[in-house]
Amino acid sequence: MSRIPVHVAFIMDGNGRWAQVRGLPRHEGHRRGAAVVKKILRIAEKNGIKYATFFAFSSENFSRPESEVSFLMNLFERFLKKYSKTLWEKEVRFRAIGNLSQLPINLQFAIEKLIQSTTCFDKFHLTIALNYGARSEVIHAIGNLLKNENVSVENLTWEDFKQYLYTKDLPDPDLIIRTSGEQRLSNFLLLQSAYAELYFTKTYWPDFNEKEFLLAIEDYGTRERRMGKINDKTND
Numbered sequence: 001m002s003r004i005p006v007h008v009a010f011i012m013d014g015n016g017r018w019a020q021v022r023g024l025p026r027h028e029g030h031r032r033g034a035a036v037v038k039k040i041l042r043i044a045e046k047n048g049i050k051y052a053t054f055f056a057f058s059s060e061n062f063s064r065p066e067s068e069v070s071f072l073m074n075l076f077e078r079f080l081k082k083y084s085k086t087l088w089e090k091e092v093r094f095r096a097i098g099n100l101s102q103l104p105i106n107l108q109f110a111i112e113k114l115i116q117s118t119t120c121f122d123k124f125h126l127t128i129a130l131n132y133g134a135r136s137e138v139i140h141a142i143g144n145l146l147k148n149e150n151v152s153v154e155n156l157t158w159e160d161f162k163q164y165l166y167t168k169d170l171p172d173p174d175l176i177i178r179t180s181g182e183q184r185l186s187n188f189l190l191l192q193s194a195y196a197e198l199y200f201t202k203t204y205w206p207d208f209n210e211k212e213f214l215l216a217i218e219d220y221g222t223r224e225r226r227m228g229k230i231n232d233k234t235n236d
Contacts, residue, residue: 003221005174007051014180014204027071032206043210051125055188059133077107091123097166098132134190175220179205
């Protein structure tokens, strides 16, 4: 395969609609969607991708029906506990980004336990965005930056500022994939995706498979990533 992205981020959209068109409860769509994450991780590792980030729950998702939110919180906790052994065996480092303090205590504990138990790994990096919103992340970062008396705002650089973001230990995503046909970022990694390649597919997340993933990677490999610089060949 041609050029491979180092970091791929996923906006996992369409779980509810996948279930609806099949006459199934939305819960079943979310359950099937969680299973897809495991498959995509295997494909990513196999193809040399080192970082994968999944947008699992936005800060706005708390406005959904209480029963659905409760199901998702329990689903996340079960996923982490069930998948933890595989992460250890494969030497995968786990991270979670977002306002984690608003999550249920049991889920917070499961997240922290998995983070701490995988900090020594560097073979592959899995990040889950939970209760995440890019605008809230920026506000949080600015608040912490202003508390640091050693930072000169006048001479502030991007390298300085990104140390206050949730993603400070991660490279910016090279490729962002969104399923279900929507073509927007929906408050996901807005600053980090400044130069990311975007790939949209109409496929609902529960149906996103290896073929779809490889098509996205192949498409990425055909794109010319100038990062705002002039291309010597085309003088664009």
